[in-house]
Each structure stands twice: as C-alpha cells, then as structure tokens.
Amino acid sequence: MLDLAILGLLEERELHGYEIRRQLRDGLGLLANVSFGSLYPALARLEAGGAVEATEADSAPARPAAPPTGSLSGERAVLRARHHQPGRGRRSRKVYRITNEGRRLFVELLAGGAPDDARTFGLRLAFARHLAPQARLALLERRRAQLLQRLAEVRAATGDRELDIYARSVVEHTAEGVEQDLRWLDRLIEAERQSSGPLTAVAGGAE
Amino acid sequence: MLDLAILGLLEERELHGYEIRRQLRDGLGLLANVSFGSLYPALARLEAGGAVEATEADSAPARPAAPPTGSLSGERAVLRARHHQPGRGRRSRKVYRITNEGRRLFVELLAGGAPDDARTFGLRLAFARHLAPQARLALLERRRAQLLQRLAEVRAATGDRELDIYARSVVEHTAEGVEQDLRWLDRLIEAERQSSGPLTAVAGGAE
DNA sequence: GTCATCATGTAAGCCGTTACATGATTGC
C-alpha cells in the first residue's frame, strides 16, 4: 500500500524520501503519519526491485522541481531550495525517479486484484487518472460490490441480535456510513459512464 | 484492541474461544474476521495476566450459549445438548470466565487514554454501557475533539493543493465522512446530557 | 553553542495475518 503511494507520487515528479513523507502527510489525508521507519525501507525495496532509481544529489544543481508540465507544489521546493545558498548541499539526499518497471508495477498495484479496506481503495481512486477508463470503472464497481456485501452483513447482524443502545448505535452508524459510500460510488460510476460511454461505446455486458 | 473485545464479551457471559470468534464475526461488524491465530494467543495472554480464568469443560453441564432472541442461556443449550449426546464431550473445550482483575483491565481499556482509530472508538462505544456516565461523556468528547482536528487537517489539505477530480473526490468524501461522524457524535453527546445531566448535575468545569 | 529543521537510515517490537498440525464428533 505504501509502495502504491510512493510510486504514485514519483509518477508526477522525482522526489527524495523526506519530501515524499511531507507530501503524504499534508498532501491527501489518507496515509498521513507514515514514519521514516517504513518509508525508507520501502524505498530501498523498490530500488532493489528496479521500480525506482536513485541519484545522489548533494551540491549539484540537479534540484528536483516542477518541470514545465504544471506548477504544482514543485515551486515551493524551488523557494525552499533558494532559502539556503544554492551550491551548498544539506546532507546528500537521494532523489528517486520512477523507472519503466516502476510504472508497470504502479498500474498493476493500482488495478490489482483484491482491494480490501477503505484506505487502499481511497488511495487507488486518488491515482485513478492513471488508469484506463474501463479499469477505472472496474475498480469502482468492484468496490461497489464489496460494499453491498458488507452492508448485507451489517444488516444481518442488526436484525436478530438484541443490542443495547450504544452497540446498536455503532452498528447503525456503520451501516449509514456504508450507505453513504455506496451513494458516492454510484455518483462516480454515473459520471464515469457519462464521460466514457458516449465516446468509447463500451461493450458492457452485465446489466 | 482484541483484548478489549474479548473482555467485553466475557463480561456478559463465559465463553470458549471458538464461540468468542463467532460472536465477533457476526455479533457486531467491527472486528469481524479475527483469526484463531490471534485469538488463542490473546486468550492465553489474558489468562497468564490473570484477567480471565479457564475451566476445562468437556462433558460438564456448564455449557454457555448464545440465546437466539429472548430467553437466556437455557434453550439453545438444551438443543445443543440434545444434538450430541450429553455425557460425551466434543473436544475438551476451555471455557473462559472473566476475573476481578479482568474487569479492572476492561474498564481501563474502555476508558483508556488514547483512542486512535475509528475501530477502537467503535468498539469502546459498543461496550459503553459498562462505563460510568461521565466516563462515557469523556469518551465521546475526546473523540469529537479528535475528529474536529482531523477535519481541519483535511480541509487544509483541500485548500491550497491542485488535485485532479479523482483525488479531490476522495478528499471531499473523506471530509464528508468526518462531518457525518461529528453529527453522530453530537447527537450522542446530546442524548447523554439529556439523560445524565438533570439527574447527576455534573460539576463540569471547562465550558 | 545549542536548538530546530532537513535528511537518511537501523533495530526492536506490536499486532495481526495465513498456513500448518492436531484431534474429536456428526452425518452421509
């Protein structure tokens, strides 16, 4: 799961570990508080597996920053870099760049078979623009099916058992949360069909 | 967290491991799918720590069971006893009973200092009837404060960053979820104040 | 000179999982 997030960030621009952590912390809420103790080993693993490659950049002007593509928060990095004299390096930091193998792994993780928890799904959806339209739709509908099943389970638990007000409130609120998620998903699926359907004319079977 | 759930179930009636797992699975949705690989070691730990005590019950008439709807542990036990010959035991199962130390530990875990994730809070609230009214209120308001902070963080992340529609949708939906949780908590706190306030006349300081 | 920030890493441990091993009983 961490690997997915790292690769997703590196897909946009090259970064060093410390910066990756910052992006995860205040970038999107999911996966806040990843610690260095898991981040650095993860980067090492990815490098060993050939998914990313690292360049030692200390005093060299090879500053990672926004390539002309879009002025995202890369400009902040420039500001920050200007903050201390360019020409001096802080501590030799390792800047990571994604490889072709990394991109392959990324989409594999992104579309991968078993999307379990809410976190993983949220992360996948957050990077969903890197997926092909039909893979995106598949992701959404797989999640939808899961939630339907989960809702049924929760409802089943509510039915027979006699719970006190607190336990009952927890169960009901859980069910409401799942329902809200389902409505959200339905909206997303609808929007997805609106945009891709008329153009691509997908040969969709089931329905 | 598992300990809390186990003690909570044993607080109501004595159970053996297999049955505890069943209760967790289809009792309340939280903590479904606890595996034996974590359950049995947890029970052993609790027993070693003196929080529970086990009685080897094979053919003894001390049979626990889950009442289907209304009545207490009688009827199902009869059915089950008829099912296999009474006097023969399946495999000597260990029936666990909570001790005084266990009860102490239970309330400690229940009211304990740092309620982090949604699961832990849900579990605590599900057993909240075992808490004193003011401890219950404290639990709710501690959670509320956490969620307020979390909401602020998410909102902060949304503001400056330029996210594509998918990432943005994830962040927004996360925020909505937190808001729904807050409304839920407010309702619970209100109800709590309604019931305990007029009677107890709590000498509340901060507000 | 020492504190905060940037930057990278290692070691120990927690909490949970899957997979494996064992064994009794019931039903086909």
Next chain:
DNA sequence: GCAATCATGTAACGGCTTACATGATGAC
C-alpha cells in the same frame, strides 16, 4: 471411510510503529 464442523493451538511472516543513531546546516 470421508467430509464437515467444532475446537485448540503453533510457526512463519508482513506491515507498520516507536525509538535510536547519525550528521549537516541555518538561526538565534
């Protein structure tokens, strides 16, 4: 005899956390 369910446990491993170790740099 064989499979399913009930019942208890062990072993190996996975992912993430905290705490620890190191070191440069800029600010006060």
